[in-house]
Amino acid sequence: MTNPTAAMLVIGDEILSGRTRDSNAHHLAGRLDAYGIDLREVRVVADDRDAIVDAVRALSAAYDQLFTSGGIGPTHDDITAESVAAAFDAPISVREDARAILAAHYDARGIELNAARLRMARIPDGASLIENAVSAAPGFSLGNAHVMAGVPKIFEAMLDALLPSLAHGAARQVRQVEIVRGEGDIAEALSSVAETYPSIAIGSYPTSRDGQPLVRILLRGDEVGMLDEAEKKVRDLLDEPAS
Template identity: 60%
Template structure:
């Protein structure tokens, strides 16, 4: 596959203690797939400086784009920006362009731009700001790392700001077919079919619906013609007694 690759790093104790169920990974996965960018790995780490730095270094070196989620707010547990700066040895301080965005936002809302809120203008040297149309405080891109907020509505808005700027690949197409048999019934022929279409990926996902077992077969790939041929063959396969 020559499609661009991506990884995601979710940062936050609230996910790993079970307080919050992460929603951003699933959202980003769908958005990237639609643009032909292949999400290769996702990780969740704690609000721990060393853990975040290590994950950023490793993942950003392994893929074309790393997206992070969480840890860029005004409180003491928001340590992502400093960790990203450290990961690349970049200086970090309150930056004038980011500060100006906050000044205007808080002037408009009548709230005080205090020291805590000013932390949200700490941006690593060399980073480009990512627009936040929801609550103003910007994300940023440093090298191939896109640093986004954790609140889902803001995360999604920032994804919409970033994605159009990235080079996509051939969209990853998928087609599926539901079969009212257990996956053990069709595993053998499915494996043989998958071998005939090495450029496609065949997934098999069991489900239970109204008490009956069934299997959803999913075929994924970037070549629409081959995908169509595979679906014809798959239909024949599951029709067989």
Template identity: 60%
Template sequence: MANPTAAMLVIGDEILSGRTRDSNMYFLAGELTKHGIDLKEVRVVNDDAPAIINAVQALSARFDHVFTSGGIGPTHDDITADCIAAAFDAHIDVRADARALLEAHYKATGLELNTARLRMARIPDGAVLIDNPVSTAPGFTIENVHVMAGVPAVFEAMVAGLLPTLIGGAPLMSQSVRVMRGEGEIAGTLGALAAEFSDLSIGCYPFHTDGVYGANIVVRGSDGARVNAAVTRLSQELDV
């Protein structure tokens, strides 16, 4: 059976302006691969309501899961929760369960649960909360969309709690072969092998170090025996 598919939606001006280098995409890609969910597409959009709503609707219709990061804090530019609600035509307001979490947290820390912070309890009707063990304010899942924070430590903790609840498939196995020859030398061999092992993904990633051309050939697939067979053949044919 084919693995479940997924897309990610990264929300935030700071990525598109070049201020921040995204790390959540790299983290999620690795975790999904281990869990047997195939990440098929990533989109990055601004803190802009139509852009977020359109992307969520497009991705949610095409993939089994959509994971979002960013835009669920207390400030004016945190518009993700309301956009997700709009995308699914769901009612959204401060919800009692999320509010209770925040009340307990701010009571314990001695800070005021003011209007801004209460925004973080805005959860669409029908959504299931995603636990935030770092800073309490929850994410949520509605339909097939999992809405999480952009701060990497919080995003990673939310993913760690969420993923075991999602049905995965066969984890993707991966082996690589390093060749100290240019891509152009080995492309013929690789192409023939890729055609024969069409159930596997065979990628070629060139590098250029100290004037020497080389390539890492990465063979990926969910059947470990097939990956082994392809790598063995590759090593023989390229004599490495």
């Protein structure tokens, strides 16, 4: 069984200048892994129309789903919506359904729906809205691209609203084995297990605990029986009792 594939595009100068550390890619990665969509690539680009258009075209063509974060607020540097529209050759303008959502939100708070805020109601023709339970201004899905906010709380709320509508496979099964040894000592044994079980992705991640070298070995795959076998093989080869 093959899971749908996905990419993420993070948009924002502030990430590339080091002022802000992105957290949306890591959040998305964990959610997709649990949901059964394979995240294959992440890109971060600046608030630059050409860079966004090129990345959206490349990633939406290469993967089943594309998730974007950032650049859909009311200010001049928020150019994601029009850039995604351009990438799909879709016209974009203030749309009545989005305008009504903003009007209701701001009216209830006595805040003026001015021209800047109305920018957030510009939605490409043919897109469907993604609910924003935090601050009303919606994201949208156009083709296989899902355009969401950069503020983590809003990104996460939009993802909650979006995800149940997307096709998915099974969550990958994962086994973890920790070995208190240097990575160079176990590499050969690990390699032989990887050759025996080509359908299982075996990752080896060196770290340390209490000053001792420690390797975290992750086995990931779809078939529980085969994972059990491979995990046993790793433990046997490395004389590591099952935890």
